[in-house]
Amino acid sequence: MTSEVFEHPALTTAASRLSALRAAAGRLGVPDPVAALRHLDCSPASIRTSASAVDTGALAVTSAQAEFRAGVDRAENGGSTETFGTWADTVDGQYVAAARAAASTAAVGVRIAERLDELASSVSAEVSLIAASAGSSVAAVLAGDRSAEAVSEVSAACTAVIRAVSAKVATLSSLAAELEPLTTPAVELS
Template sequence: MTVEVFEHPALTTAAAQLATLRAAAGRLGVADPVAALRHLDCSPSSIRTSAAAIDTGGLAVTAAQAEFRAGVDRAENGGSAETFGTWADTVDGQYGAAARAAASTAALGVRIADRLDELAVAASEEVCALAAAASTAVSAVLDGDRSAEVVSEVGATCAAVVRAVQEKVAALTALAAELEPLTAPAVQLS
């Protein structure tokens, strides 16, 4: 049996543990439990890496803002026109908004990665427990038994795996709502 590799290691482990259930499901023509796992596949480590890069970028913006502010202070104390001060305050505010947006986005990325990780691990544990509970019926089907009892148990287990994955995917709705603010520019440059 070929074991599928997923981005999330817990799902790869679950796929390996679901291999016999998958084989029985294939013989019976019921839902493929391993295919259901694809709907939850994710790479929290990649998301965390991206969040760290955004955070680093935000720190660079904060440093640039501090340098800009120091230059503005020098220019204003040197007798520059009032309009320069107003323009400088606007640009300084944009720097600040960009830095806050970067920090917020980075924090959101970490929260999303953590939640995806939690969901993938929880789903893996749940579906592995379901498969283990049905192992006798799965073995019977693989040995050629097509009695209503074992066929029903394997089919019900596959359906339970699909439901478990669907419930975890449904939990992602809250994360999607948190992403909504990222669809608009964080800072409107003037």
């Protein structure tokens, strides 16, 4: 049996552990338990890398803001007009807001990556136990047994895997709520 590869290594492991259950499910025409894992597949490492890049960007904006502020201070002390000072304060505030928004975005990215990693690892362990507990019935079905008991246990195990994945997917709405504030521009440029 060929095992599927997922973005998250724990899900690849789970798919491998579900391969016999999947084969039995296929013989019985019940839902594929491995297919359910696709709904939770993710790459926390990629999300962390992106969050780190955003955080690095926040540091660059903070550095640019500091250079800008120093230049404004020099210009204001050199007798520049009050209008320039007001404009410069506005731009300075935009730099600060952009840096704050980038740092906040990076922090959300790290939290999301951690939560997705936790969910994938948790579901992997849970579905592996489900598959193991149905092992004798799975082996029986694969050997040709179509008794009500074996068929029922394999079907119930597939349903339990799908429910376990669905329960984890349902918790993702809280992550979506964290992303909502990031959908509007952090800074409106003047």
